[in-house]
Amino acid sequence: MKKIGQIRNIGIIAHIDAGKTTVTERVLFYTGRSHKIGEVHDGEAVMDWMPDEQERGITITSAVTTCQWDKCDIQIIDTPGHVDFTIEVERSLRVLDGAVGVFCAVGGVEPQSETVWHQADDYLVPKIAFVNKMDRVGADYFRTIEMMKQRLHARPLVLQLPVGSEDGFRGVIDLLHMRQMVWEAGGPEMPFVTGEIDPDLLETAQQYREKLIETVAETDDAIMEAYLEEADISVEHLVAAIRKATIGLQLVPVLCGSALKNKGIQPLLDAVVNYLPSPLEAPPIQGTMPDTGEKVAFEAKPKGPTVALIFKVSMIEGRKLSYVRVYSGSIKAGAEIYNSIRQKSEKISRILKMHANKRERLDEAGPGAIVGVVGLKDSSTGETLCDKNNPVLLEQMKFTKPVISISIEPKTHDDQEKLPQVLEKLMAEDPTLHVKQDEDTGQTLLSGMGELHLDVIISRMRREYKTNVNVGKPQVVYRETIAKQASGHGAFDREVAGQRHFAEVALMARPLSRGSGVSFAAEVSEELIPAQFIPAVEKGAREAMEYGELMGYPVVDIEVVITGGAFRESLGSSLAYSVAASMACREMFAAADPYLLEPIMNVEVYVPESFMGEVIGDLNSRGGKIESIAAKGDNQIITAIAPLSKMFGYTTALRSASQGRGTFTMKFSHFDRM
Numbered sequence: 001m002k003k004i005g006q007i008r009n010i011g012i013i014a015h016i017d018a019g020k021t022t023v024t025e026r027v028l029f030y031t032g033r034s035h036k037i038g039e040v041h042d043g044e045a046v047m048d049w050m051p052d053e054q055e056r057g058i059t060i061t062s063a064v065t066t067c068q069w070d071k072c073d074i075q076i077i078d079t080p081g082h083v084d085f086t087i088e089v090e091r092s093l094r095v096l097d098g099a100v101g102v103f104c105a106v107g108g109v110e111p112q113s114e115t116v117w118h119q120a121d122d123y124l125v126p127k128i129a130f131v132n133k134m135d136r137v138g139a140d141y142f143r144t145i146e147m148m149k150q151r152l153h154a155r156p157l158v159l160q161l162p163v164g165s166e167d168g169f170r171g172v173i174d175l176l177h178m179r180q181m182v183w184e185a186g187g188p189e190m191p192f193v194t195g196e197i198d199p200d201l202l203e204t205a206q207q208y209r210e211k212l213i214e215t216v217a218e219t220d221d222a223i224m225e226a227y228l229e230e231a232d233i234s235v236e237h238l239v240a241a242i243r244k245a246t247i248g249l250q251l252v253p254v255l256c257g258s259a260l261k262n263k264g265i266q267p268l269l270d271a272v273v274n275y276l277p278s279p280l281e282a283p284p285i286q287g288t289m290p291d292t293g294e295k296v297a298f299e300a301k302p303k304g305p306t307v308a309l310i311f312k313v314s315m316i317e318g319r320k321l322s323y324v325r326v327y328s329g330s331i332k333a334g335a336e337i338y339n340s341i342r343q344k345s346e347k348i349s350r351i352l353k354m355h356a357n358k359r360e361r362l363d364e365a366g367p368g369a370i371v372g373v374v375g376l377k378d379s380s381t382g383e384t385l386c387d388k389n390n391p392v393l394l395e396q397m398k399f400t401k402p403v404i405s406i407s408i409e410p411k412t413h414d415d416q417e418k419l420p421q422v423l424e425k426l427m428a429e430d431p432t433l434h435v436k437q438d439e440d441t442g443q444t445l446l447s448g449m450g451e452l453h454l455d456v457i458i459s460r461m462r463r464e465y466k467t468n469v470n471v472g473k474p475q476v477v478y479r480e481t482i483a484k485q486a487s488g489h490g491a492f493d494r495e496v497a498g499q500r501h502f503a504e505v506a507l508m509a510r511p512l513s514r515g516s517g518v519s520f521a522a523e524v525s526e527e528l529i530p531a532q533f534i535p536a537v538e539k540g541a542r543e544a545m546e547y548g549e550l551m552g553y554p555v556v557d558i559e560v561v562i563t564g565g566a567f568r569e570s571l572g573s574s575l576a577y578s579v580a581a582s583m584a585c586r587e588m589f590a591a592a593d594p595y596l597l598e599p600i601m602n603v604e605v606y607v608p609e610s611f612m613g614e615v616i617g618d619l620n621s622r623g624g625k626i627e628s629i630a631a632k633g634d635n636q637i638i639t640a641i642a643p644l645s646k647m648f649g650y651t652t653a654l655r656s657a658s659q660g661r662g663t664f665t666m667k668f669s670h671f672d673r674m
């Protein structure tokens, strides 16, 4: 096993098309793992190995890949840039210790990288930035750095200056060592030459080095002292201080290059090793003891108790592969491991170190390792693995509820037979995919995070599972809520399996403000409903709330209070209280003036000035409200909110309204009355 201090678990976060896949490809090349560079536009990149990803040229799943650089194991967790797949981003952020933000030097900080960057901030992930595509017309390094300050509220630390620009971009000035690195034109195997800084760039380089030291000094007393005394500060000392400030979330080191032209990748790898934390420097993982509820923190200790998290499940060739991050202790092939959520032990049959689509078998994996595990039959995403005699629960992952659904119908009898199993497998991999039978039509409804998300699911059914379905139009998943306070009553008195069950429940509902969800309170005496049955009442009511009376959508923004009921000795049961509560819920809901809520989306459109009028007109006709318009380079950014129901097919509409020049992002904002 690698020493823990020599592991770097990183994610690459970027806007679609910023060049994440190309950067990763080059990283794999220079670290010696792949000897042929697959270009994304040829559809053969090593990381994007699902057929769908190759066809669409986007990265969907977060494959983990290990490579070596400067005695370190760098484990790259690939994170997608598209907002429909935020679940993939969230789960990657849970397990990585540091991130590389890749920006396009022309587009700068685009809205999606902003979203993911802020998500990474929430998880306290230290970051470095790589300004890519310096070879493109319109590339502007300093504008991108300015945008990092404004849009990301980051404190960039400029470590490099570009040498040459656009077509003439040749390399970088390394401000720490005050040297110039120039890559020869040609393939990735072409060497780079380190030498003196061009005389005409020297003065600027000196100014930027001064700024660099000033910025680092503000985070480090010893450097500040040396700086004020105008003493020499060694490069090692600076590197150590930058490392500390980066890990402490004070600074974001910035580098630049052109992945496509094979320039700037080696210094980026050095920066990953030098400035991003090892698992030892990452904050200790927090867990809860299931018995006592006591909070505990675990450090990355090989001999400590075993604590690991399953952050992703993939079905590969029909077999279940669980991606696991080990935080403390170790997991061993052939040994049992305890799942503290399911309260059962499972056997690990194999541990695999992953390289995109190749694997290497390991006997054991210790703190900081991110590996594939074969053999866990029942465990799934978000669950904790630990020692049976030392159980612990790590924080559960939060999955967003779906806002869009489609109906599907198997095409042939054969497809019909396969469908339930296929759906089960897809759901095992993807907790944001929901499947439900429409009681009225008998159709199967798939719901998810957006049109693209469901498109990908359908095409995976076809390709990977050879199952074909007819697909209905996308539908909005609404919510239901109530306008006024109301009460309801339910009684259950029946014989079930030779045993009489009795319960009565009275409930009251009050409307809550938007975004509150469902909350519960019990204001009932022990004589009317004994405390032991309160959980059954809550369960029955919560189940009833999943299907509102209006159109069967989940009920939200409501407080349910248990106000009364009845109990008969020896006849009361959880079953009876659940059913009575569900009946009471229906009566109460019908009396409370229910109405529908629809999902409202945040939309950001990037479009050249000349198409603004048309794009705004189109947004208005979709019920969109324009919130702001701002100029960015040659583009305008239009920010709007609009109901999801009117935004279907917007990709095509925007393309025709902007002659293909516009791009947009859309994410869920809130629910509002229809």
Ligand SMILES: Nc1nc2c(ncn2[C@@H]2O[C@H](COP(=O)(O)OP(=O)(O)OP(=O)(O)O)[C@@H](O)[C@H]2O)c(=O)[nH]1
Pocket (backbone or CB within 6 Å): 014, 015, 016, 017, 018, 019, 020, 021, 022, 023, 040, 041, 057, 058, 059, 080, 081, 082, 132, 133, 134, 135, 136, 257, 258, 259, 260, 261
């Ligand atoms: N000119 C230029 N083009 C680049 C550079 N890096 C990447 N590209 C191109 O930009 C496009 C997008 O690159 P990708 O690597 O697929 O971007 P990505 O961020 O992985 O995109 P997703 O997988 O969709 O998230 C491709 O056509 C690349 O060839 C670069 O340094 N310079």
